[in-house]
Amino acid sequence: MSSRDLILGRVRRALATAGEADTPYEQAVSRDYLREHGERTAEETVDLLAENLTEYRAVVHRTNAEELPNVIMRLLALRGPRYVLVPPGLPAQWMSAADPTRVHDRAVSTPHDLDKVESVVTGCAVAIAETGTIVLDGSPDQGRRRITLVPDHHICVVRVPAQVVSSVPQAMERLAPTRPLTWISGPSATSDIELDRVEGVHGPRTLEVVLLSEE
Amino acid sequence: MSGTFIGMPAFPEAAREAVGNRTLRRNLRHATHTIRAKRAKAVAEVSDWAALREAGRQIKDHTLRHLDRYLVQLEESVTAAGGTVHWAADAVEANRIVAELVKATGESEVVKVKSMATQEIGLNEALEAEGIRAYETDLAELIVQLGKDRPSHILVPAIHRNRGEIRDIFRSEMGAWGRPAPEGLTDTPAELAEAARLHLREKFLRARVGISGANFMVAETGTLVVVESEGNGRMCLTLPETLISVVGIEKLVPTWRDLEVFLQTLPRSSTAERMNPYTSMWTGTTDAETADGPRTFHLVLLDNGRTDTLADQVGRQALRCIRCSACLNVCPVYERAGGHAYGSVYPGPIGAILSPQLRGTQSEIDASLPYASSLCGACYEVCPVAIDIPEVLVHLRERVVQGGPVTRAGNKVVLKPAKGHAAERAAMRAARWAFGHPGALRTGQRIASRSRRFHPRTLPGPGRAWSASRDLPPVPAEPFRDWWQRTHVTGRGAGAGSAGDQASGHDQGDGK
Numbered sequence: 001m002s003s004r005d006l007i008l009g010r011v012r013r014a015l016a017t018a019g020e021a022d023t024p025y026e027q028a029v030s031r032d033y034l035r036e037h038g039e040r041t042a043e044e045t046v047d048l049l050a051e052n053l054t055e056y057r058a059v060v061h062r063t064n065a066e067e068l069p070n071v072i073m074r075l076l077a078l079r080g081p082r083y084v085l086v087p088p089g090l091p092a093q094w095m096s097a098a099d100p101t102r103v104h105d106r107a108v109s110t111p112h113d114l115d116k117v118e119s120v121v122t123g124c125a126v127a128i129a130e131t132g133t134i135v136l137d138g139s140p141d142q143g144r145r146r147i148t149l150v151p152d153h154h155i156c157v158v159r160v161p162a163q164v165v166s167s168v169p170q171a172m173e174r175l176a177p178t179r180p181l182t183w184i185s186g187p188s189a190t191s192d193i194e195l196d197r198v199e200g201v202h203g204p205r206t207l208e209v210v211l212l213s214e215e
Numbered sequence: 216m217s218g219t220f221i222g223m224p225a226f227p228e229a230a231r232e233a234v235g236n237r238t239l240r241r242n243l244r245h246a247t248h249t250i251r252a253k254r255a256k257a258v259a260e261v262s263d264w265a266a267l268r269e270a271g272r273q274i275k276d277h278t279l280r281h282l283d284r285y286l287v288q289l290e291e292s293v294t295a296a297g298g299t300v301h302w303a304a305d306a307v308e309a310n311r312i313v314a315e316l317v318k319a320t321g322e323s324e325v326v327k328v329k330s331m332a333t334q335e336i337g338l339n340e341a342l343e344a345e346g347i348r349a350y351e352t353d354l355a356e357l358i359v360q361l362g363k364d365r366p367s368h369i370l371v372p373a374i375h376r377n378r379g380e381i382r383d384i385f386r387s388e389m390g391a392w393g394r395p396a397p398e399g400l401t402d403t404p405a406e407l408a409e410a411a412r413l414h415l416r417e418k419f420l421r422a423r424v425g426i427s428g429a430n431f432m433v434a435e436t437g438t439l440v441v442v443e444s445e446g447n448g449r450m451c452l453t454l455p456e457t458l459i460s461v462v463g464i465e466k467l468v469p470t471w472r473d474l475e476v477f478l479q480t481l482p483r484s485s486t487a488e489r490m491n492p493y494t495s496m497w498t499g500t501t502d503a504e505t506a507d508g509p510r511t512f513h514l515v516l517l518d519n520g521r522t523d524t525l526a527d528q529v530g531r532q533a534l535r536c537i538r539c540s541a542c543l544n545v546c547p548v549y550e551r552a553g554g555h556a557y558g559s560v561y562p563g564p565i566g567a568i569l570s571p572q573l574r575g576t577q578s579e580i581d582a583s584l585p586y587a588s589s590l591c592g593a594c595y596e597v598c599p600v601a602i603d604i605p606e607v608l609v610h611l612r613e614r615v616v617q618g619g620p621v622t623r624a625g626n627k628v629v630l631k632p633a634k635g636h637a638a639e640r641a642a643m644r645a646a647r648w649a650f651g652h653p654g655a656l657r658t659g660q661r662i663a664s665r666s667r668r669f670h671p672r673t674l675p676g677p678g679r680a681w682s683a684s685r686d687l688p689p690v691p692a693e694p695f696r697d698w699w700q701r702t703h704v705t706g707r708g709a710g711a712g713s714a715g716d717q718a719s720g721h722d723q724g725d726g727k
């Protein structure tokens with residue numbers, strides 16, 4: 001007998017004596033929990049996102065479409081990287097004022113190549129205000145997961161209020177499970193030393209979130 | 216090296232030794248009290264916590280009730296998404312599958328994401344025996360691995376180490392495993408984290424094979440979820456060409472939407488955060504054009520005692536566990552005894568009900584674990600999937616003492632009553648006989664009352680363990696029934712106080 005059949009057989013025997021009613025999935029779970037916590041205007045939701053991102057040590061900036069290239073240029077200039085990674089579908093205009101040499105994802109073929117790039121600029125799929133989370137789904141303006149992982153400095157542009165939701169349940173509705181997803185809440189951190197949070201381990205140690213107002 | 220718990224002494228002996236270690240107690244007290252207050256605050260922030268907890272319980276119960284169906288569905292979804300599914304009935308089989316998969320890649324080293332399942336099966340040791348070196352990349356696991364230590368906490372395996380000890384381990388051991396610790400390393404947490412970053416980065420960048428567990432698997436989509444903080448998980452899940460995930464069969468949820476419950480309750484319960492820094496979700500492999508992450512993905516579904524646990528209608532609720540470790544952090548016993556005393560990778564209250572079910576109660580340590588609790592119930596209160604740990608503890612105590620039918624490796628067997636409880640059983644038998652013979656009981660009680668002056672303060676023989684930490688209750692000068700006879704029955708109506716009036720309607724059997 002294969003282990004598959006063995007395990008499934010054990011499961012069925014274990015459940016044979018269960019005797020409970022065979023409640024269908026839809027009725028088995030009472031979803032009495034909230035779709036979002038509290039009522040907020042779109043503007044207040046964006047404020048909450050900024051607040052929660054900041055509390056977990058992300059650096060938040062606010063700008064509009066016109067100023068965005070200058071903001072990105074300034075943020076990069078402050079760190080002075082020679083190279084900056086850009087995903088294939090990043091709007092060209094975002095980087096129009098930036099000085100460092102742009103490197104495309106495909107050009108860095110190995111992790112070692114990637115390790116030589118200091119900064120990366122991406123968009124995002126959705127941002128969650130209540131938890132201070134940005135979610136990347138590998139769309140063309142975000143690129144492969146590795147490019148937002150190895151560089152030490154990540155600039156993520158969030159279109160507000162369009163890309164901002166209040167809660168985790170609302171975010172789940174917008175995301176496609178077939179895409180590789182990365183949920184990011186602040187820079188990399190650890191609680192492994194005396195259960196106290198310290199920022200900065202393996203992922204980017206500096207996370208800058210630019211809230212791009214589209215009004 | 217971590218993972219071997221064979222031949223562990225029973226909990227009381229191991230705990231006695233641990234309680235005598237003052238550094239350990241100070242480290243544990245500091246860490247558990249820090250996280251306790253933070254968790255309470257994080258949970259209080261969400262007004263619908265009770266509803267989330269109940270939904271989490273229901274999702275897990277429903278999944279377990281139809282586990283066969285959802286496992287088959289998961290297998291189909293993962294396969295359709297480009298992954299390969301393997302089934303492992305026990306630790307030996309899981310280790311063999313993983314070792315063969317690694318060998319097939321031609322590699323002799325792997326990077327690992329922290330995973331309870333691979334700890335449970337002793338994967339690192341098994342790989343080492345096959346000439347494959349497994350590098351732990353979670354900071355706490357790294358501390359444990361470098362210190363040739365054993366994990367003592369589900370979330371923070373090195374919780375028993377303070378910063379000074381961690382610095383010493385890094386200084387003396389990192390060099391043997393790769394990049395040595397920086398010169399002049401101090402014990403500030405930020406510097407320690409930086410040392411780990413530098414030490415591990417070269418391993419991440421050259422790794423060809425990653426090994427992980429998973430916090431959740433979604434049956435309908437074939438999606439796996441890893442919840443982490445440091446980014447070592449992301450490194451292991453995205454940079455290598457081959458990814459092997461070893462996951463217990465109970466980690467399943469039916470639908471994508473179900474994750475919205477656990478992604479709210481898990482971070483708040485474990486690290487007391489609104490959300491942990493990084494959560495990775497992947498579904499099989501991506502196509503050559505996207506080329507995001509490993510090109511080859513293997514999922515090893517692990518039983519290793521889980522189906523046996525499922526067969527126990529009271530005990531199966533332990534399979535709801537999402538490994539948050541909130542129950543460890545609030546437990547007064549864990550706080551004092553530490554994780555090692557539990558003799559398992561699953562310490563604390565959840566370990567006390569999980570280990571004896573996954574491994575059976577034959578060994579000394581497993582038979583003692585259901586007693587490693589004061590039954591205060593704090594663990595149940597904080598559990599985000601409402602596992603009634605005290606209920607299962609009592610159920611398992613009964614099994615240990617009385618024996619009875621259980622399922623081991625898929626077979627129904629009848630356990631014999633545990634030997635160690637012979638004296639207790641004899642006492643219970645004697646009590647049963649005495650209560651069935653009122654005359655003998657009366658005589659016995661009178662003798663006990665009259666000889667009370669000579670009663671010892673502690674019990675002799677096997678009873679010594681009981682009276683070592685408790686006073687024997689004093690025997691009254693007069694047995695209750697004699698007192699009742701004297702004050703109520705013979706002088707009916709005359710000497711009865713108000714207490715007697717209240718009781719007289721209920722108790723009529725004795726005085727006749």
